Every structure is written in C-alpha cells, then in structure tokens.
Amino acid sequence: MKPTKIQLSEKDIPTSWYNIMADIDFPMEPPLHPETKEPIGPEALEPIFPMALIGQEVSQERWIEIPEEVRDIYALYRPSPLFRAHRLEAALGTPAKIYYKYEGVSPAGSHKPNTAIAQAYYNKEAGVKRIATETGAGQWGSAISLACNYFDIECMVYMVKVSYEQKPYRRSLMEIWGANVIPSPSDQTEFGRKILAQDPESLGSLGIAISEAMGDAASREDTNYALGSVLNHVMLHQTVIGLETKKQMEIAGDYPDVIIGCCGGGSNLAGLSFPFLADKFAGKDVRVVAAEPKACPTLTEGKCEYDFGDTAGMTPLLKMYTLGHEFVPAGIHAGGLRYHGDSPIISALYEHDLIEAVAVHQNPVFESAVQFARTEGIVPAPESAHAVRVAIDEALEAKKTGEPKTILFGLSGHGHFDLASYDAYLAGKLIDYDYASEES
Numbered sequence: 001m002k003p004t005k006i007q008l009s010e011k012d013i014p015t016s017w018y019n020i021m022a023d024i025d026f027p028m029e030p031p032l033h034p035e036t037k038e039p040i041g042p043e044a045l046e047p048i049f050p051m052a053l054i055g056q057e058v059s060q061e062r063w064i065e066i067p068e069e070v071r072d073i074y075a076l077y078r079p080s081p082l083f084r085a086h087r088l089e090a091a092l093g094t095p096a097k098i099y100y101k102y103e104g105v106s107p108a109g110s111h112k113p114n115t116a117i118a119q120a121y122y123n124k125e126a127g128v129k130r131i132a133t134e135t136g137a138g139q140w141g142s143a144i145s146l147a148c149n150y151f152d153i154e155c156m157v158y159m160v161k162v163s164y165e166q167k168p169y170r171r172s173l174m175e176i177w178g179a180n181v182i183p184s185p186s187d188q189t190e191f192g193r194k195i196l197a198q199d200p201e202s203l204g205s206l207g208i209a210i211s212e213a214m215g216d217a218a219s220r221e222d223t224n225y226a227l228g229s230v231l232n233h234v235m236l237h238q239t240v241i242g243l244e245t246k247k248q249m250e251i252a253g254d255y256p257d258v259i260i261g262c263c264g265g266g267s268n269l270a271g272l273s274f275p276f277l278a279d280k281f282a283g284k285d286v287r288v289v290a291a292e293p294k295a296c297p298t299l300t301e302g303k304c305e306y307d308f309g310d311t312a313g314m315t316p317l318l319k320m321y322t323l324g325h326e327f328v329p330a331g332i333h334a335g336g337l338r339y340h341g342d343s344p345i346i347s348a349l350y351e352h353d354l355i356e357a358v359a360v361h362q363n364p365v366f367e368s369a370v371q372f373a374r375t376e377g378i379v380p381a382p383e384s385a386h387a388v389r390v391a392i393d394e395a396l397e398a399k400k401t402g403e404p405k406t407i408l409f410g411l412s413g414h415g416h417f418d419l420a421s422y423d424a425y426l427a428g429k430l431i432d433y434d435y436a437s438e439e440s
C-alpha cells in the first residue's frame, strides 16, 4: 500500500517557534505612529497587547520556546497530518507529486488556533479578563473563542456582516465556546455607527471590523485586542505548521520544489513556508507562492507602502502591500481573504523576490475545490481552495512539460461551514469579480 498520511506523534509537537526575522538579510521598515508618523517603540502597543506578545513582535531571536500550557492544548489536534494526494495526482494525470498539510483537524477547523491558543495564554498570564477581536469568515473568531474558553477569558467578536449572513453556524460555534458575536459594522462602537450612517447596507470588511474591535479594546481597561493574522507574532506562532511538515517530508523522502498557501493576511502561508525559507536562505532551491483572490489582489496589484491595518486609521502604519485601507472588496465567499493589506514580513519577502504571488477567480477556485473533494474527500474552506487551485495549475503545468516536480500546499481549513458557497457555485450563481469590483 502506498503511504497516504504521514503522521507524527505528540512528542514531535515543536518545542519552539521559528522566527524568520533572525535570518532575513534586509532591514524591515518600522511601524509608524498613526498621527505623528514617527517610528513607534514596543510601549505604544501596550494598551492593547500583553508585553510577552509585544516582545515576540520585535524579537530577533531565531527560536522562541512554546510554553508547555500551549503545547498541552496543541496536543488536542497537533501534529496535523501531511497527506500525499495520490487520487488527485491520478485524476490530473500529472507526473508531479502533490502533498498537502491539513490544518482542518483543529477543533475550529483551521490553522487559526495555532496562534489563538498562544495569544489567549499570554493574555491570561498578563491578567487580561476580556478580548475583543474581529473575524471575516468566522475561522479566526472560532479559534479565539475556543482559546478564550480554555483560559477563562471573556470573548467579544465583531464578525464581518457578509460572513455573518452567509455563515450563521460559525456564529453558533463561537457561542458554543462562550463568545459574544455581533455583525460589523455594528451600532456598538463609534466607528461602526459612522459607517452605518454613511451606508446602512454596508457588507462590512475586515478593515472595518478591526477598527471596531480596536475601538472596543481601547475604550475598556479590562480588554485587550487580538489579531488573527498580519502581525509578526502571529506569523511566528504559525510556524508549527512548517516545522512539522519538514519532518514529515523527510519521512516521505521528498523535498518540495514549490510551496503554495492561500494568502489573506499571510499567516498560514508564513507558517508553512518560513521554516523552508530558512533552507532557501542557506542556498536551497525552493519556490514559495501566495494564492490570492482576483477580487482582492493585494500582492499582485497592490502597492508596497505605509498604510493603516484598519479602515478607521487607528492602527500603527505598517509598510506592506495594500489596496488602500478604505478598499472594501466584493463579497466573495473566501471571507478570510477579503483584506486590503498583507503581513509586513510577507510583503517584504515579496518585494525582495523571495516569494511569488498568483491571483485567481472564485469560479475556478470552487471548480478545483470540488475536484479535490471528489478525489481526496476533504471539502476545502473557500480560502484554502485558492491554494488548491494554484497547486492544480502547477501540477497541470508539470503534465505539459513532463517535469516530475514535488508540490506542497497548505490546506488551511475545511469548508463544512461554507456549504452555502458550494451551493451557490453548483447552481452557477457565483460571480467572478475583478479588483475594480466589476464582473468579469
């Protein structure tokens, strides 16, 4: 029998996170104060983040130890399996080998708990009683609800309205784990009320929801803010994905020629690829590709410049690829990829040609997701399906050229709460939007 799942045991759960900052040979531009536009120090983040996370945000240490309490909760679902996609390869008739690392085995159904658990732990250590956050597709909101539940922290989630309406059961899941969830824009914050006054029908966006959650956290002593992507400490926590995968690829006796991950803020792509980029910096030949939606093509069509992480302009200014903080993407079904910006480190790697990016439309994305479900069985999250599309395109290219390459992609989550979007696809109702939000 050909091996299909490459499994590790609990003792193989990484004991440290890998910090790519120790290995890059270009300077990173500092975050700037939103008003003075001067570089900010770590203390500027103290009102909304615990010091331990701020320390990780600016750390240059290559390895950062994972607390035992965090590893104990990781053990509920880690190490996650690496699959060899034998059936998909056969269906495509490709000479390429396809591997995928599956993060949908977490209780919340995606990679997001890898950082949520760590963030809740450090907030608990700092005595924080309540966390306010935003969620797009509901995956991050579910993950932080789960994590807050374990550390007995109250959780308030501002959920982007289009996803709140498309995915009512994500809300149920968050409520099961004890969170309070409201659609954003909401009438609960000053910024939400302002947006509603301008456009009562606003679909919301991650940028708007971030402003609401930050406004909430800034207005209450007992509350901190938590972000599910973009920031350095989030990229760091997600490296457990790639560290495990490296061991698993070694067991499989292979090494990837190309690594693909969908890219919203960049955390699952970072988590999977950064431990391999360490090899690239040491001279190894490996490509890394970000898969993003054509409706929100941050890397492929955005500009690399200082911009706010939220719509209201409350966050520090970050040097990143951005479509502009006021950009509201079309209501595509991959809610977690509807973000105007990208992680500064992913942006810098792209700017220095160390990673590539491809933008894809949602109909071909769902077509590949269905092909994947019919061969490999798992129904991908619409976000993850962007990586499936690009991996299939790489495999079809290998078929054309006859090149026997090894493809690794991140299947960052399952789509069990996204079946309405699959229904819409199967009924031929999905619209392909270009960046300008026009139908194409």
Ligand SMILES: Cc1ncc(COP(=O)(O)O)c(C=O)c1O
Residues within 6 Å of the ligand: 110, 111, 136, 137, 138, 139, 140, 228, 229, 230, 262, 263, 264, 265, 266, 267, 268, 269, 335, 336, 337, 381, 383, 384, 412, 413, 414
């Ligand atoms: C399943 C899944 N994959 C990917 C993403 C995109 O986020 P990131 O680029 O930080 O991995 C999300 C965001 O919600 C998600 O839910």
